[in-house]
Amino acid sequence: MTVTVDRSVEDFITTPRQLFIDGQWTDAASGQTFETPNPATGETLAQVAEGDAEDIHRAVRAARRAFDDGPWSRMTPSDRGRLIWKIGDLILEHADELAQLESLDNGKPVGVARAADVPLAADLFHYMAGWATKIEGNTINISVPYMPGANFHSYTLREPVGVVGQIIPWNFPLLMAAWKLGPALTTGNTVVLKPAEQTPLSALLLAQLIAEAGIPDGVVNVVTGFGETAGAALAAHDDVDKVAFTGSTEVGKLIVAASGASNLKKLTLELGGKSPNIVFDDAEAGAVEGAANAIFFNHGQCCVAGSRLFVQEDRFDEVVNGVAEIAKGIKLGPGMESGTQMGPLVSEEQLQRVTGFLESGVSEGATTLTGGGRFGDNGYFVEPTVITNTRPDMKIVREEIFGPVVVAEPFRSLDEIAKEANNSVYGLGAGIWTRDISKAHALAKKLRAGTVWINCYNVFDASLPFGGYKQSGWGREMGHAALEAYTEVKAVTAQL
Numbered sequence: 398m399t400v401t402v403d404r405s406v407e408d409f410i411t412t413p414r415q416l417f418i419d420g421q422w423t424d425a426a427s428g429q430t431f432e433t434p435n436p437a438t439g440e441t442l443a444q445v446a447e448g449d450a451e452d453i454h455r456a457v458r459a460a461r462r463a464f465d466d467g468p469w470s471r472m473t474p475s476d477r478g479r480l481i482w483k484i485g486d487l488i489l490e491h492a493d494e495l496a497q498l499e500s501l502d503n504g505k506p507v508g509v510a511r512a513a514d515v516p517l518a519a520d521l522f523h524y525m526a527g528w529a530t531k532i533e534g535n536t537i538n539i540s541v542p543y544m545p546g547a548n549f550h551s552y553t554l555r556e557p558v559g560v561v562g563q564i565i566p567w568n569f570p571l572l573m574a575a576w577k578l579g580p581a582l583t584t585g586n587t588v589v590l591k592p593a594e595q596t597p598l599s600a601l602l603l604a605q606l607i608a609e610a611g612i613p614d615g616v617v618n619v620v621t622g623f624g625e626t627a628g629a630a631l632a633a634h635d636d637v638d639k640v641a642f643t644g645s646t647e648v649g650k651l652i653v654a655a656s657g658a659s660n661l662k663k664l665t666l667e668l669g670g671k672s673p674n675i676v677f678d679d680a681e682a683g684a685v686e687g688a689a690n691a692i693f694f695n696h697g698q699c700c701v702a703g704s705r706l707f708v709q710e711d712r713f714d715e716v717v718n719g720v721a722e723i724a725k726g727i728k729l730g731p732g733m734e735s736g737t738q739m740g741p742l743v744s745e746e747q748l749q750r751v752t753g754f755l756e757s758g759v760s761e762g763a764t765t766l767t768g769g770g771r772f773g774d775n776g777y778f779v780e781p782t783v784i785t786n787t788r789p790d791m792k793i794v795r796e797e798i799f800g801p802v803v804v805a806e807p808f809r810s811l812d813e814i815a816k817e818a819n820n821s822v823y824g825l826g827a828g829i830w831t832r833d834i835s836k837a838h839a840l841a842k843k844l845r846a847g848t849v850w851i852n853c854y855n856v857f858d859a860s861l862p863f864g865g866y867k868q869s870g871w872g873r874e875m876g877h878a879a880l881e882a883y884t885e886v887k888a889v890t891a892q893l
């Protein structure tokens with residue numbers, strides 16, 4: 398049975414969507430538009446303005462004006478916090494619409510979007526709203542050895558970085574917008590946000606809510622368009638002070654190059670992963686379901702997906718067969734159909750990419766325990782897949798697949814697994830399943846990853862910092878750690 402789409406959502410998708418610049422809805426300067434498809438069918442879902450370099454420039458100008466001269470720069474922290482809180486409230490008031498849009502545009506089950514993506518996005522704004530009044534500097538007693546007898550008063554100020562470009566991916570479109578906008582706004586920056594071309598819709602509805610909350614014109618601008626044009630123009634813009642990016646490591650490196658070739662803008666990067674999920678012999682039975690959830694949640698389209706499953710040898714067959722049984726039982730279908738547990742991948746491109754990995758695994762000699770290919774002929778569905786008999790040098794073991802595909806390997810000891818788990822260019826997340834709490838913490842210490850989950854996986858919270866070691870990124874999002882990347886520290890010294 399298909400979940401009925403709200404009238405307001407129907408209206409939203411049947412009206413061509415425009416860019417949001419300086420508080421106004423506007424066509425792209427070129428007049429171009431692009432289609433965003435429904436990944437469950439491949440049919441056009443909505444028509445969206447295709448912003449490019451000129452629109453990015455307009456949006457950056459608006460953001461600069463709002464930063465330098467607008468009411469935003471004069472607003473008290475308390476007032477700013479109240480407006481950000483209101484965004485969280487409005488997200489909750491529009492939760493059903495946002496969940497439906499997310500499901501239609503991204504493919505994820507509407508129930509999951511309603512239970513996870515939307516409330517987490519609201520909570521992020523609520524959490525960050527509280528920080529607006531708590532951005533503080535320090536007073537520092539200084540010595541200055543070459544000025545004996547001199548007296549000083551020194552203190553630091555934490556100031557907003559300025560105009561921030563934010564480039565986000567398609568796997569959690571609304572939530573990624575929240576992770577980016579919350580800390581930027583609470584610290585007083587202004588923003589040009591570019592959603593992913595595959596999933597532009599929820600960020601546009603969010604822009605409506607942001608305006609309704611009373612955020613002044615020009616503080617948040619949303620420019621939809623493609624990565625190579627709009628995204629690249631934002632990364633290269635000389636009047637953008639910082640870019641916050643979430644996406645592939647490959648594009649992350651392009652953003653670093655664009656910063657270096659332009660104004661050396663500050664960067665935070667949340668990139669790829671190939672996260673190890675480690676099940677010891679003494680793990681509770683729930684580890685099997687945990688391992689399945691670690692990889693299959695959001696169809697494996699999570700940068701932190703537990704895509705390398707390591708099981709201690711005595712339990713290997715039981716755990717891996719258990720995950721395979723769960724995989725076989727997952728109900729695939731359109732995100733808007735009730736009962737669907739896994740929707741389609743986001744795009745034709747991702748379908749080709751993921752099935753390409755599956756073929757490479759087979760040709761390199763791995764064994765497909767379950768799944769292994771496309772599901773159905775319509776839309777972009779891939780079967781939940783478990784692969785064994787792998788070698789560490791295989792492409793499917795080394796590279797991020799970003800689909801519902803897990804590779805499983807046995808291990809013997811804690812020392813061996815610590816080494817193997819860290820044998821990756823990535824370092825985003827890791828899972829540990831054991832009843833031995835000292836073993837768990839000993840291993841957590843050894844893992845080179847930004848997040849370690851013990852006897853759980855995919856637990857996120859607005860107050861927990863998230864980000865990567867190694868090529869999984871620079872900086873942290875969420876928690877108070879995120880505020881550092883959105884502020885500059887100014888040291889002021891007065892001689893008394």
Ligand code: ADP
Nearest residue numbers: 565566592593623624625628629644645648651
């Ligand atoms: P994925 O491979 O998961 O689609 P990408 O890293 O390609 O992820 O995309 C993440 C975001 O980066 C999207 O908003 C996309 O439009 C943008 N993007 C892609 N290429 C570039 C680029 N060259 N410069 C800036 N942004 C880009």
